Amino acid sequence: MNLEKVVFGFFVVLAATLNFGFFIGDIDNPELHNPYELFAAVVVNLIATVLKFGDRTQIGAVHLATSLVADLQLIGATLMFGYATYVSTAGMNEAWTASVVSLSGGALLANVVSVVLLVVETVSFHRG
Amino acid sequence: MGNPLLVFWKNIFGEDDDRPRVRRATFRVAAHSAAQASATIFLILRRMRAPLIVLIVIFSVSVLGLTLIPGQDADGNPYRMGFFDAFYVMSYTATTIGFGEIPFAFTYNQRMWVTISIYLSVIGWAYAIGSLLSLLQDRAFRSALALQHFSRKVSRLREPFMLIAGYGRTGELLGHSFDALGRRFVVLDRNSERIDGLELDSYHADVPGLAADARDPGHLAVAGLGHSSCEAVVALTDDEEANLAIVMAAALLRPDLPVIARVTSRTIAERMQAFGSPATVNPFDRFGDHLRLALRAPASYQLMTWLESGPGAALPERGLPPRSGRWIVCGYGRLGQELTRDLRAEGLDVTVIEDHPADVGDADLLVGDGSDPWVLAQADLDRAVGLVAGTDNDTTNLSLVAAARRSNPELFLAARQNSAASAPLFAAMEVDALLVPTELVAHEVYAQLSTPLLWRFLREMPAMGDDWAAAIVDRLKGLCGTHLQTLWKVRLTAQEAPALGSWLGSGEARLGQLLRNPEDRDDPLHALVLIVMRGREVTLAPDDDFVLEPGDELLLAGWSAARRALDTILLVHGVLEYLVTGRRVPSSWIWRKVSSSGSR
Numbered sequence: 001m002n003l004e005k006v007v008f009g010f011f012v013v014l015a016a017t018l019n020f021g022f023f024i025g026d027i028d029n030p031e032l033h034n035p036y037e038l039f040a041a042v043v044v045n046l047i048a049t050v051l052k053f054g055d056r057t058q059i060g061a062v063h064l065a066t067s068l069v070a071d072l073q074l075i076g077a078t079l080m081f082g083y084a085t086y087v088s089t090a091g092m093n094e095a096w097t098a099s100v101v102s103l104s105g106g107a108l109l110a111n112v113v114s115v116v117l118l119v120v121e122t123v124s125f126h127r128g
Numbered sequence: 129m130g131n132p133l134l135v136f137w138k139n140i141f142g143e144d145d146d147r148p149r150v151r152r153a154t155f156r157v158a159a160h161s162a163a164q165a166s167a168t169i170f171l172i173l174r175r176m177r178a179p180l181i182v183l184i185v186i187f188s189v190s191v192l193g194l195t196l197i198p199g200q201d202a203d204g205n206p207y208r209m210g211f212f213d214a215f216y217v218m219s220y221t222a223t224t225i226g227f228g229e230i231p232f233a234f235t236y237n238q239r240m241w242v243t244i245s246i247y248l249s250v251i252g253w254a255y256a257i258g259s260l261l262s263l264l265q266d267r268a269f270r271s272a273l274a275l276q277h278f279s280r281k282v283s284r285l286r287e288p289f290m291l292i293a294g295y296g297r298t299g300e301l302l303g304h305s306f307d308a309l310g311r312r313f314v315v316l317d318r319n320s321e322r323i324d325g326l327e328l329d330s331y332h333a334d335v336p337g338l339a340a341d342a343r344d345p346g347h348l349a350v351a352g353l354g355h356s357s358c359e360a361v362v363a364l365t366d367d368e369e370a371n372l373a374i375v376m377a378a379a380l381l382r383p384d385l386p387v388i389a390r391v392t393s394r395t396i397a398e399r400m401q402a403f404g405s406p407a408t409v410n411p412f413d414r415f416g417d418h419l420r421l422a423l424r425a426p427a428s429y430q431l432m433t434w435l436e437s438g439p440g441a442a443l444p445e446r447g448l449p450p451r452s453g454r455w456i457v458c459g460y461g462r463l464g465q466e467l468t469r470d471l472r473a474e475g476l477d478v479t480v481i482e483d484h485p486a487d488v489g490d491a492d493l494l495v496g497d498g499s500d501p502w503v504l505a506q507a508d509l510d511r512a513v514g515l516v517a518g519t520d521n522d523t524t525n526l527s528l529v530a531a532a533r534r535s536n537p538e539l540f541l542a543a544r545q546n547s548a549a550s551a552p553l554f555a556a557m558e559v560d561a562l563l564v565p566t567e568l569v570a571h572e573v574y575a576q577l578s579t580p581l582l583w584r585f586l587r588e589m590p591a592m593g594d595d596w597a598a599a600i601v602d603r604l605k606g607l608c609g610t611h612l613q614t615l616w617k618v619r620l621t622a623q624e625a626p627a628l629g630s631w632l633g634s635g636e637a638r639l640g641q642l643l644r645n646p647e648d649r650d651d652p653l654h655a656l657v658l659i660v661m662r663g664r665e666v667t668l669a670p671d672d673d674f675v676l677e678p679g680d681e682l683l684l685a686g687w688s689a690a691r692r693a694l695d696t697i698l699l700v701h702g703v704l705e706y707l708v709t710g711r712r713v714p715s716s717w718i719w720r721k722v723s724s725s726g727s728r
Contacts, residue, residue, distance in 0.1 A: 047181050051177060053180075054174030055170075086212055
């Protein structure tokens with residue numbers, strides 16, 4: 001067992017699960033989407049991205065690309081969340097919640113691709 | 129070829145059968161080397177993982193803590209910081225900007241947490257910045273960056289350039305000469321100090337340099353061996369094997385390129401000949417040839433040194449080396465062996481002085497240290513005619529020359545200067561023939577690459593005999609005076625000599641008709657044609673009846689005014705007709721029309 005692979009797999013999967021946890025629930029109901037979960041998703045996604053630095057294989061490059069997409073979407077979501085809470089006069093209403101959650105949904109898709117890549121890599125490793 | 133599209137197709141499909149294969153091989157080698165460079169950068173990225181993750185974790189823990197710890201607003205009501213406030217506070221705290229406690233004054237709980245976060249984040253930043261700086265200092269990283277930078281510079285070169293492998297003293301001399309000519313070059317050397325020195329050398333053009341082993345074909349390829357603008361490869365390293373490896377790589381990857389290599393042993397020179405036909409320059413062999421020429425044909429030697437020194441050089445004195453008698457050769461190394469062989473071939477007696485017993489063929493051998501006065505006395509200097517101080521130690525050579533001159537002022541003295549630092553000493557010594565191996569190689573390579581015609585002339589000239597050379601020296605002296613004026617090349621093609629037109633192909637084009645003053649045809653042009661090259665054939669110093677043909681290349685010596693006059697003849701229509709027939713032809717369009725209708 002390779003500790004590096006464990007850590008890598010752990011963060012990739014955790015990023016996807018946290019993202020999923022935030023995303024699930026009615027899209028326009030702010031009560032069902034915990035900001036702490038979004039925060040955790042952003043942090044874990046950033047760590048997963050850094051872990052993917054410096055891999056020269058083709059699959060490593062796609063890994064890094066999916067992570068960057070997820071980061072972009074999640075940071076976009078947090079920016080909207082912050083704007084809705086602190087700047088917008090309407091506050092965290094249904095429309096804002098829907099935007100934030102849909103952005104995180106996009107990130108979830110990227111994270112799912114990442115997990116699929118991880119599985120593909122593992123399976124092909126066993127075959128080889 | 130006027131249609132750009134046709135040119136394009138021709139470039140793609142119209143190449144010779146073996147050319148694409150050659151180019152592809154070079155590209156593959158280059159790509160391999162470039163991939164090595166990017167591999168290092170990936171490794172560096174990998175090493176930044178840990179510091180970045182530590183930083184992210186510290187930051188997120190601090191922010192999370194701030195949002196979880198209960199605070200109070202101005203009225204004492206319980207209040208929790210939002211994520212944005214917490215992130216804002218942590219950002220300016222961690223970067224030591226410190227705007228204070230917002231949105232409300234902190235409780236003691238929060239202050240304790242912020243204190244911990246401050247220390248944590250300082251550690252995080254210090255770790256990250258420290259790793260980044262140590263990476264920038266990292267040798268592997270720097271050399272990878274240098275390689276990338278270098279290959280980008282080389283691939284962007286659009287002018288023809290030379291690849292100089294080995295940038296020692298010779299390379300430096302050669303580089304400065306080529307830079308003065310406005311030619312570009314790329315430098316490879318194993319020693320990084322020499323490459324750093326490139327930036328201190330005041331070159332006009334930017335000279336890309338890489339500290340890498342030139343024996344690696346990958347490095348040669350990165351340095352532009354596969355580049356379409358590369359016009360020559362020069363191998364000047366002080367390692368014979370390395371020079372051989374460079375010649376091999378160039379011959380196998382780019383057989384079409386001219387290669388010039390410095391060698392000091394005959395075996396290596398012969399091994400090089402197996403790869404195409406590289407030009408080899410052996411300084412000791414060449415010095416021996418020069419000495420032989422000086423002995424046999426003083427005028428030829430005088431002409432050669434004068435032309436080799438380039439424009440502006442004063443006419444060297446015609447030496448009178450002894451043609452018979454006994455020579456003493458001190459030091460039986462590579463130079464000593466060459467010279468002994470050359471002198472013996474001239475039928476001269478030779479006494480060799482050498483520390484260790486050696487097989488000197490049919491020459492006399494005196495075992496001992498040449499700088500020892502007693503040994504030198506044994507060599508019977510008084511009855512010798514010449515002495516060669518050819519050891520690889522400058523101090524020994526200087527003291528040999530001094531001692532020899534004191535005991536016999538009539539001796540012909542030849543010395544070898546090994547280091548550039550002792551140049552003033554040897555100059556003050558005023559020896560009759562001085563060998564500076566680095567300069568000799570640089571001169572030779574320069575002559576071969578910059579003015580191939582002159583080089584050809586110098587190679588062919590000794591065969592014409594001493595009297596012929598003396599006549600040429602007299603003619604040159606009559607034209608230029610005691611200082612050599614301009615040397616220039618003229619190619620009689622439609623592009624460079626459009627005014628000659630059909631006259632050239634008529635079979636009546638005599639050289640004497642062309643070299644006339646365009647103002648007054650009775651006056652000859654103050655220039656001398658040294659050599660005419662037609663295809664691979666050459667004619668040395670052709671006379672006035674020589675018949676010119678289209679495509680001939682001429683090397684001329686003379687005043688720059690003569691050069692301008694010749695340019696006028698070659699470029700301006702009508703001048704030639706005056707020179708040939710004596711009739712003035714109007715050069716403007718209107719007058720030509722008027723005069724042609726008048727004559728009709």
